[in-house]
Amino acid sequence: MINLAYKDISHSFSKFIVTAISVGVLLGIVIIMIGVYRGMVFDAKSLVDDIKADIWVVQQDTLGPFAQNSKVHEDLKEQISYQNGIKSASAITFETIQMQNCYGDFKVMIVGYDPLSNIDVINMDKLIAGRTINKQHYEIVVSKKTHYKLGESIKLGRDYFKVVGITKESVSNGGDYLMFVSLKDAQMLQFTYTNERVKSDESRGIKGGNPHLVNAIIAEIKDGYNPKRVATNIEEATHKKVFTKDEQKRLLLEKVIKKSSKQIGMFTVILIIVSIVIIALIIYTMTLEKIKEISILKLIGISNWTISKMIVEETVLLGFLAFISGNIFARLVQGAFPKRIVLELSDAFILFIIILIASIFASLFGIYKVIKTNPSEAIGG
Amino acid sequence: MDKNAIKVENLVKSFGEADSEVVVIDGANFSLSKGEFVALIAPSGSGKTTLLMMLGCALEPTSGKIVIGDRIVYDNKWKIKDDRALRRKKIGFIFQSHYLIPFLNIEENISLLPYQNGEKPKVVKQRVKEILDYLDMGDKLYNMPSELSGGQNQRIAIARALANKPDIILADEPTAALDQKRAVSVVKMLKKITREQDVTIIMVTHDERLLPYCDKVLTIKDKKILVEENSDEHII
Numbered sequence: 001m002i003n004l005a006y007k008d009i010s011h012s013f014s015k016f017i018v019t020a021i022s023v024g025v026l027l028g029i030v031i032i033m034i035g036v037y038r039g040m041v042f043d044a045k046s047l048v049d050d051i052k053a054d055i056w057v058v059q060q061d062t063l064g065p066f067a068q069n070s071k072v073h074e075d076l077k078e079q080i081s082y083q084n085g086i087k088s089a090s091a092i093t094f095e096t097i098q099m100q101n102c103y104g105d106f107k108v109m110i111v112g113y114d115p116l117s118n119i120d121v122i123n124m125d126k127l128i129a130g131r132t133i134n135k136q137h138y139e140i141v142v143s144k145k146t147h148y149k150l151g152e153s154i155k156l157g158r159d160y161f162k163v164v165g166i167t168k169e170s171v172s173n174g175g176d177y178l179m180f181v182s183l184k185d186a187q188m189l190q191f192t193y194t195n196e197r198v199k200s201d202e203s204r205g206i207k208g209g210n211p212h213l214v215n216a217i218i219a220e221i222k223d224g225y226n227p228k229r230v231a232t233n234i235e236e237a238t239h240k241k242v243f244t245k246d247e248q249k250r251l252l253l254e255k256v257i258k259k260s261s262k263q264i265g266m267f268t269v270i271l272i273i274v275s276i277v278i279i280a281l282i283i284y285t286m287t288l289e290k291i292k293e294i295s296i297l298k299l300i301g302i303s304n305w306t307i308s309k310m311i312v313e314e315t316v317l318l319g320f321l322a323f324i325s326g327n328i329f330a331r332l333v334q335g336a337f338p339k340r341i342v343l344e345l346s347d348a349f350i351l352f353i354i355i356l357i358a359s360i361f362a363s364l365f366g367i368y369k370v371i372k373t374n375p376s377e378a379i380g381g
Numbered sequence: 382m383d384k385n386a387i388k389v390e391n392l393v394k395s396f397g398e399a400d401s402e403v404v405v406i407d408g409a410n411f412s413l414s415k416g417e418f419v420a421l422i423a424p425s426g427s428g429k430t431t432l433l434m435m436l437g438c439a440l441e442p443t444s445g446k447i448v449i450g451d452r453i454v455y456d457n458k459w460k461i462k463d464d465r466a467l468r469r470k471k472i473g474f475i476f477q478s479h480y481l482i483p484f485l486n487i488e489e490n491i492s493l494l495p496y497q498n499g500e501k502p503k504v505v506k507q508r509v510k511e512i513l514d515y516l517d518m519g520d521k522l523y524n525m526p527s528e529l530s531g532g533q534n535q536r537i538a539i540a541r542a543l544a545n546k547p548d549i550i551l552a553d554e555p556t557a558a559l560d561q562k563r564a565v566s567v568v569k570m571l572k573k574i575t576r577e578q579d580v581t582i583i584m585v586t587h588d589e590r591l592l593p594y595c596d597k598v599l600t601i602k603d604k605k606i607l608v609e610e611n612s613d614e615h616i617i
């Protein structure tokens with residue numbers, strides 16, 4: 001038996017491929033949009049995941065340090081260290097600043113941490129060159145996307161910092177690049193003012209700032225202890241707010257990126273619906289384009305099954321090629337986006353199934369219409 | 382020529398209902414024998430194609446009776462379950478334009494119907510070759526329709542109509558797109574087929590110069606069918 005779908009595709013191969021690629025690009029855009037949403041959620045949790053802390057101690061009555069501003073004294077870490085179930089504690093600061101180099105302007109989050117602490121703040125899997133900070137001053141670990149090189153000197157505030165390490169894919173909850181400096185340097189950057197500001201403050205009777213503030217105390221818990229119970233105990237003992245790692249991630253998702261992610265999510269859903277409609281219309285039009293051939297086939301006695309099989313086979317193949325080209329397109333352009341795009345094959349596969357079902361329905365609707373057409377129209381009667 | 386090929390009794394076809402009803406064929410009666418070459422003539426819009434479609438079981442009549450061979454296919458309602466199966470086994474079609482499937486080569490265009498009838502590839506290939514040789518197109522087996530002229534494609538369309546060994550071929554103005562010389566050539570070929578293959582051909586035509594080649598002429602006049610037999614001395 002002759003495979004009509006194969007013959008038809010072979011006959012108009014370039015047209016078929018161009019259509020498949022066009023549909024694929026549309027699919028690719030949807031896949032990227034889903035990736036943007038996934039990337040936003042991934043980034044939101046990335047920093048908290050990277051920092052190997054089990055609990056976060058922040059200013060009382062705040063949702064700090066990400067969802068809300070938080071300031072606590074650095075020496076709080078000593079008090080936390082002595083709490084039951086605590087393995088180690090360390091202070092940490094976060095500050096977002098705008099930077100500029102020959103590659104342009106970009107926003108970075110400066111993470112200040114104690115290089116002598118036992119708690120890993122830099123995810124070693126993401127350190128692709130150099131080392132972590134091992135001095136208390138003037139060393140910095142940067143993100144690869146800032147384009148700084150190992151050994152390069154960067155001016156931050158009033159001081160110069162030497163690049164000792166480079167990370168990849170280290171971003172803040174907002175997707176900004178991360179830079180790591182020592183806690184002391186970070187405190188200087190965040191809490192020490194310029195001479196002019198100090199003079200101005202003094203003339204107002206304000207005595208110098210306190211450089212020994214941090215945004216949070218992070219702590220690791222000994223094996224066998226329940227993080228939630230330890231957190232509750234610390235809250236009672238220190239009058240601070242304490243979040244477990246999971247609570248901190250939930251805060252980020254629910255408070256920090258909720259509206260943005262919902263916005264992207266809604267946009268993605270709309271884009272999926274529009275794409276389904278467009279792809280279904282393309283398939284429907286492709287089917288109607290064959291109305292003359294199908295009418296002739298019908299008239300000479302070819303069964304509906306054979307005709308439907310041809311159309312559905314072409315639709316499935318078109319969908320499959322579009323799926324492949326869409327994924328290739330998405331992966332090719334993925335790196336060009338300034339923020340993280342998380343492409344998961346499962347998303348693409350689910351999208352493929354949805355689009356395929358819609359396309360088959362569209363082609364069946366087209367077939368129904370063609371089959372219902374009076375065949376005499378095809379022969380000009 | 383005494384075996385019945387097609388018989389029509391009181392065949393009526395109307396479109397629309399009540400006040401908007403338009404009767405196209407009003408009580409057609411005729412009978413055609415196997416191996417007859419019949420012309421169907423009428424002015425444009427008088428129902429030639431409608432009649433052809435009803436005879437091909439592709440359009441449901443309003444009332445009447447159609448018998449193909451010894452089988453009643455319509456008697457005020459369809460008496461067959463699968464009209465396509467009947468068409469692909471008993472009826473061949475030739476259209477104004479060749480209407481070959483553009484994405485199939487000549488061999489595939491012709492063999493499509495026998496394959497659909499479940500015939501074996503070896504048998505089908507042999508028959509396609511025989512038919513093409515019969516029509517002097519044996520060297521065009523693997524050409525695409527776009528590579529052939531209009532006249533050659535119309536011959537291939539005839540070959541396709543013959544591929545399922547039909548009892549009846551319904552030809553709707555098969556010479557309309559051809560010049561006079563090629564039209565005569567096609568009509569002669571159709572006549573040869575009726576004689577040698579024992580097939581009844583009903584050919585719609587506007588060209589009265591082709592009528593002498595036919596055994597009978599059916600004329601639609603005032604929604605009725607007039608049957609006129611060509612006398613032997615007038616048949617070319």
